[in-house]
Amino acid sequence: MTDYYTPGEVARRHGLSLDTLRYYEREGLLAQVERSPAGHRRYRASDVEMLDLVRCLRDTDMPIARLREFAELVRAGDHTIPQRIEVLVEHDAQLTARIAELRRRQEAIRHKIDYYRGVLAENRSDTEEEGR
Missing domain, CATH: 1.20.5 (Single alpha-helices involved in coiled-coils or other helix-helix interfaces)
Structure with a gap:
């Protein structure tokens, strides 16, 4: 069974607002976030790991467009x-x-x-x- 994290848990872990978390999703920095049967967003450990790297790169001033490019490379294999x-x-x-x-x-x-x-x-x- 896969462990899942709620948006609130992920946001707290990274010191983000829920709006910022959704922004990262919209910008393509995270893979398509899964939904529970009830339709609630839930994050896998791999999403959280990617968000760790996204935050590191963002905190060191990597532009969003470059982050998106990097995230696409990760998803490509x-x-x-x-x-x-x-x-x-x-x-x-x-x-x-x-x-x-x-x-x-x-x-x-x-x-x-x-x-x-x-x-x-x-x-x-x-x-x-x-x-x-």
Whole structure:
């Protein structure tokens, strides 16, 4: 017997709203979600696993169109593994460049923090000298 998860369980696990979960379905990022005999959506473990990867890629700024392409490759079968690797390698390179850019910007911010702390320290010492 296959274990199923409700939309609420899946949404809570991933910190998503139900609307976002439905959006991912509409955008083709998840395979066609099964329905119970009563018509309720239910997710298989493979859906949840795919959603884990979708969230990881989305959280690292992969565009929805590229995510859809990747999801289609997954659904197409193992013969697409080389193409999936290409997509992930390209995304990894973009992510590496983005992290490097963020580190440069962080360094600029830290420099400005140090500058402002120096200004405050100088102002304090000037005020202390005036009070003597």
